[in-house]
Amino acid sequence: MKAALVRSFDAPPRCEDVPAPVPAGDDEILVDVLAAGLHPRVRSAADGSHYTSGGELPMVPGIDAVGRTRDGELLYFVAPDSALGTMAERAVVDRRRAVPLPAGTDAVAVAAAMNPAMSSWVALRRRIALAEGAAVLVLGATGSAGRLAVQIARRLGAARVVGAGRDARRLALLKELGADEAVSLDGAAGEVADRLARAAADVDVVLDYLWGRPSEHAMRALLTARADRARTLAWIEIGSVAGPDLALPSALLRAADLRLLGSGQGSVTTAGIVAELPSLAEEIASGALAVRARPVPLARVEEAWNAPVAPGERVVITP
Structure with a gap:
């Protein structure tokens, strides 16, 4: 599959061919990724500066995304801290870290705003x-x-x-x-x-x-x-x-x-953060929060990585 791949903490990721991930646990499923936000948290993980960074390379960046299951269900999910992130054509989802979204939800808006x-x-x-x-x-x-x-x-x-x-x-x-x-x-x-x-x-x-x-x-x-x-x-x-x-x-x-x-990873438990996802996803999906998203194809991730954005805008990578 195609994925954004970080090979050096000093350079932006490039779109490359990587092996597709394989679900391992009973709660894991494979989804087609529709949209993954390019958040500051994603950039800091990709340059090795985030406090959770383990220094592992190569890595696929991305900490969350909206994906579609084989059965057509739409999910917002948070990825675990690992070298295999969400900026790829497919990703493994742990259902315990995922929230179902209503059919017709704007996947790009949710991917831009949730984080x-x-x-x-x-x-x-x-x-x-x-x-x-x-x-x-x-x-x-x-x-x-x-x-x-x-x-x-x-x-x-x-x-x-x-x-x-x-x-x-x-x-x-x-x-x-x-x-x-x-x-x-x-x-x-x-x-x-x-x-x-x-x-x-x-x-x-x-x-x-x-x-x-x-x-x-x-x-x-x-x-x-x-x-x-x-x-x-x-x-x-x-x-x-x-x-x-x-x-x-x-x-x-x-x-x-x-x-x-x-307030962040550690001061709030993962379970506590996940428990807040459904109500926040509902706010975003309903249009209650003003969101400015700019979708960029995965193939252009390298040029989009450090490109300037308009006020309040969030880049979203769309495989």
């Missing part, structure tokens, strides 16, 4: 109990996952949602997605801190896709401007596109009720 949407959906349903009427700040709201996080926070009961990011074009689109306010993170640190303090000092939850220096400054700005510092602020670290580390002054932890959490 980025899962980050905020799982965080708000598994890492905390989001109170009805809470206020949420999304740091990094101009990326695909951040745009979906704005919508999901609203769908899950947030009364106020603030989105923050650098890209002015993408920030301008956030209010159409349900954000009450969009805050630019571009400019001098003091100016950015003032903007964040005015817009989001009293939020209940921060969904953080940035980390690094931007989060370091944002944390200080919010906590020092907070009207009631004893009111809990749940800061959920989801991504680290701005840097893997930050400096956290001990005084901030003593002077405010800051609760730092992470």
Whole structure:
């Protein structure tokens, strides 16, 4: 069969011939892959930088996909952490990690949205109990996952949602997605801190896709401007596109009720993540979440790998 194949962590995958996978366990079946999302998580696995990477090469990238069974059933599934991913004509599916989809579901839209949407959906349903009427700040709201996080926070009961990011074009689109306010993170640190303090000092939850220096400054700005510092602020670290580390002054932890959490593989069990898939798949399949997908044939995976994408767009490989 044809598959995207990574032979070096320093180069994008190429479409090559590989042996077809074979189901091994009682819960495994073979499906024809219809669509597999090119997510940041997929890129980091393919360049060896993800924290779960075992350094095994060659590898077929892809962590999830939509596929069709021999009987015509449509499934969204999550692949195990292995060298045999989902960017191929066929893939083995463990039914315990799969969700049936209604006939007629847009496979490309589901493949584009499930992974980025899962980050905020799982965080708000598994890492905390989001109170009805809470206020949420999304740091990094101009990326695909951040745009979906704005919508999901609203769908899950947030009364106020603030989105923050650098890209002015993408920030301008956030209010159409349900954000009450969009805050630019571009400019001098003091100016950015003032903007964040005015817009989001009293939020209940921060969904953080940035980390690094931007989060370091944002944390200080919010906590020092907070009207009631004893009111809990749940800061959920989801991504680290701005840097893997930050400096956290001990005084901030003593002077405010800051609760730092992470959300991802390990902090949430596989069973917990899988349990959230049906309800999230229903949201996406129903069209409740705005999704921008760009399908690209598997044969063009090498050129699509590092090609620029439009604001909020997600590349989906279609075998």
